[in-house]
Amino acid sequence: MNHWIIAPVVLPAFVAAFMVLTMRGHLELQRIASLAAIVALNAIAVGLLWSATAHGPEAYFMGDWPAPFGISLVLDRLSAMMVALLAFVALITTLYAIGSGWDAKGAHFHPLLQFLLMGVGGAFLTGDAFNLFVFFEVLLIASYGLMIHGGGARRTRAGIQYVAFNLVGSSLFLIALALLYGVTGTLNMADLAAKLPNLPEGDAALLRVAAVMMILVFAIKGALVPLQFWLPGTYANAPGVVAALFAIMTKVGAYATLRFVTLVFPTDLPATGTLIPAFLLPAALVTLAIGALGILGATTLPRLAAFAAIASMGTAFLAIAHMSPQATSAALFYILHSTLATALIFLVSDLVSRRRAHLRLDVASPVAQNGLIAALFLAAAVAVAGMPPLSGFIGKLLILDAWRDQAFAIWPAVLVSSFLMLLGLSRAGSLLFWKPSEPAETAEPAPHEPLALTAAFALLAMIVALTLAAGPVTGWLDGTAASLHDPAAYIAANRLEVVP
Amino acid sequence: MEALLASVIGLLSAVGIYLTLRLRTFPVILGLTFLSYAVNLFLFTAGRLTLNAAPIVGTTDAPADPLPQALVLTAIVISFGMTAVIMIMAIGGHLQAGHDRIDLDEDKA
Numbered sequence: 001m002n003h004w005i006i007a008p009v010v011l012p013a014f015v016a017a018f019m020v021l022t023m024r025g026h027l028e029l030q031r032i033a034s035l036a037a038i039v040a041l042n043a044i045a046v047g048l049l050w051s052a053t054a055h056g057p058e059a060y061f062m063g064d065w066p067a068p069f070g071i072s073l074v075l076d077r078l079s080a081m082m083v084a085l086l087a088f089v090a091l092i093t094t095l096y097a098i099g100s101g102w103d104a105k106g107a108h109f110h111p112l113l114q115f116l117l118m119g120v121g122g123a124f125l126t127g128d129a130f131n132l133f134v135f136f137e138v139l140l141i142a143s144y145g146l147m148i149h150g151g152g153a154r155r156t157r158a159g160i161q162y163v164a165f166n167l168v169g170s171s172l173f174l175i176a177l178a179l180l181y182g183v184t185g186t187l188n189m190a191d192l193a194a195k196l197p198n199l200p201e202g203d204a205a206l207l208r209v210a211a212v213m214m215i216l217v218f219a220i221k222g223a224l225v226p227l228q229f230w231l232p233g234t235y236a237n238a239p240g241v242v243a244a245l246f247a248i249m250t251k252v253g254a255y256a257t258l259r260f261v262t263l264v265f266p267t268d269l270p271a272t273g274t275l276i277p278a279f280l281l282p283a284a285l286v287t288l289a290i291g292a293l294g295i296l297g298a299t300t301l302p303r304l305a306a307f308a309a310i311a312s313m314g315t316a317f318l319a320i321a322h323m324s325p326q327a328t329s330a331a332l333f334y335i336l337h338s339t340l341a342t343a344l345i346f347l348v349s350d351l352v353s354r355r356r357a358h359l360r361l362d363v364a365s366p367v368a369q370n371g372l373i374a375a376l377f378l379a380a381a382v383a384v385a386g387m388p389p390l391s392g393f394i395g396k397l398l399i400l401d402a403w404r405d406q407a408f409a410i411w412p413a414v415l416v417s418s419f420l421m422l423l424g425l426s427r428a429g430s431l432l433f434w435k436p437s438e439p440a441e442t443a444e445p446a447p448h449e450p451l452a453l454t455a456a457f458a459l460l461a462m463i464v465a466l467t468l469a470a471g472p473v474t475g476w477l478d479g480t481a482a483s484l485h486d487p488a489a490y491i492a493a494n495r496l497e498v499v500p
Numbered sequence: 501m502e503a504l505l506a507s508v509i510g511l512l513s514a515v516g517i518y519l520t521l522r523l524r525t526f527p528v529i530l531g532l533t534f535l536s537y538a539v540n541l542f543l544f545t546a547g548r549l550t551l552n553a554a555p556i557v558g559t560t561d562a563p564a565d566p567l568p569q570a571l572v573l574t575a576i577v578i579s580f581g582m583t584a585v586i587m588i589m590a591i592g593g594h595l596q597a598g599h600d601r602i603d604l605d606e607d608k609a
Contacts, residue, residue, distance in 0.1 A: 160593055
């Protein structure tokens with residue numbers, strides 16, 4: 001048994017507890033421990049990525065209990081990719097938090113971040129539906145703490161809305177799990193996939209209810225319309241660096257949807273059939289439209305970035321809704337790209353916000369270090385809108401190509417929304433960087449923070465690398481998508497006991 | 501017994517949903533608590549309702565399903581923790597803002 005599979009869960013959990021117990025109040029020590037743990041997490045993630053590519057899906061049985069009875073973690077190419085993405089985004093945001101001093105604005109930033117990594121990493125790796133709920137709660141409770149990091153009445157009250165919304169989501173998740181367990185008697189995802197095709201006809205209605213509720217919960221996490229209301233308020237009020245880290249948290253919703261629609265509720269399952277894509281497609285289109293319009297109408301840069309996150313989720317869910325290996329591969333590429341791009345636009349928005357007197361998008365307050373920040377904003381805007389030369393263009397192209405069979409309906413939606421996003425981002429950019437006439441005199445004093453800028457540029461470099469390596473990456477993702485749509489190896493890895 | 505439990509779960513959910521849609525934080529938190537009670541009972545029924553059955557094979561004719569009991573325990577612990585967190589945040593928000601309205605409209609920048 002490969003014990004490294006559980007390392008992305010155990011390592012952050014241990015480091016977080018260790019930091020709280022022994023480094024309380026020692027920010028420097030916490031920074032060193034946190035960075036060291038995240039560098040180690042990156043190394044482990046690369047190792048797991050290699051292992052999943054070379055050996056195929058592999059299960060880890062907690063306490064060595066056989067699969068449907070104990071909890072199993074399953075490492076396959078998709079989960080390995082998501083863990084690697086998580087580790088990279090965590091590295092960037094930690095460097096940025098240290099460089100910008102965000103982690104000094106309240107207690108326990110680093111332990112909370114480690115607990116968030118534990119929850120997200122566990123959600124990516126788990127092979128058990130109830131365990132997925134538990135890891136959702138772990139990542140949520142850490143995110144509540146991070147969201148109100150730094151304090152302030154408005155941030156705290158935005159946080160209450162966020163918590164309340166997610167508590168309702170957790171209740172829905174539990175109801176869906178109870179229904180699933182009631183009709184199948186198991187919550188292991190591979191076991192569900194094996195048992196659901198033989199479900200008695202009378203239970204099909206209950207299963208459909210469970211499936212829709214499950215997808216609703218993931219839609220809450222993924223900010224899919226009409227469940228996106230929590231996102232703009234939360235992300236725009238959270239500290240910029242935390243919002244950048246949350247870019248991967250919305251992707252947990254996309255990951256879980258992808259996992260469930262390919263493994264547990266595939267379209268050839270008689271009870272659910274094409275029920276889920278029939279819901280997902282219109283919701284994704286409206287999400288994309290609302291994201292694009294939100295970018296156009298945003299009054300502050302953090303809100304603009306939050307709507308960019310919504311638009312990116314709309315595009316990702318659009319690709320997932322097609323339910324074909326080609327579209328899934330496109331969705332995975334877009335998830336990789338949009339996580340990096342969303343994180344970048346939040347970091348840029350934070351860089352800009354701390355160089356201006358106020359947050360509103362107008363000409364009244366110029367930005368210090370105008371040229372450098374403007375260049376970063378331009379790159380982030382190109383990445384977010386999906387314009388060439390960066391990888392968002394390739395991602396959108398792949399999605400358009402996958403939707404060739406319904407080009408008359410889908411293509412205009414994607415293209416018009418991209419145009420609206422371009423318009424909104426250009427408007428914000430020209431208001432912030434071009435229109436102010438006297439940058440030097442009235443600008444806020446420029447903070448000197450080389451590490452924060454390095455982190456933002458490293459993120460940009462990764463997007464450029466993804467663009468340059470798009471060929472090999474899409475080749476690898478095609479293999480990942482093919483194995484997702486043919487989950488026999490995933491199920492076999494669980495070595496299910498045959499219950500008499 | 502099924503009818504009783506079903507109507508109790510329905511009543512608790514109805515109360516929970518009504519209170520969750522209120523404007524102040526305290527009723528919202530109460531509503532979330534009621535919702536979690538309803539969900540916990542519902543989770544419990546996923547293992548079928550049995551009377552006087554131990555969750556151990558061999559002690560009674562038809563053993564009760566132990567797994568939903570373990571799931572309910574986990575769910576109770578988690579919802580308890582979450583309620584404590586949102587309670588603290590609500591008190592913090594109330595003290596800082598001077599009121600406990602849940603919407604953010606009136607203090608828009």
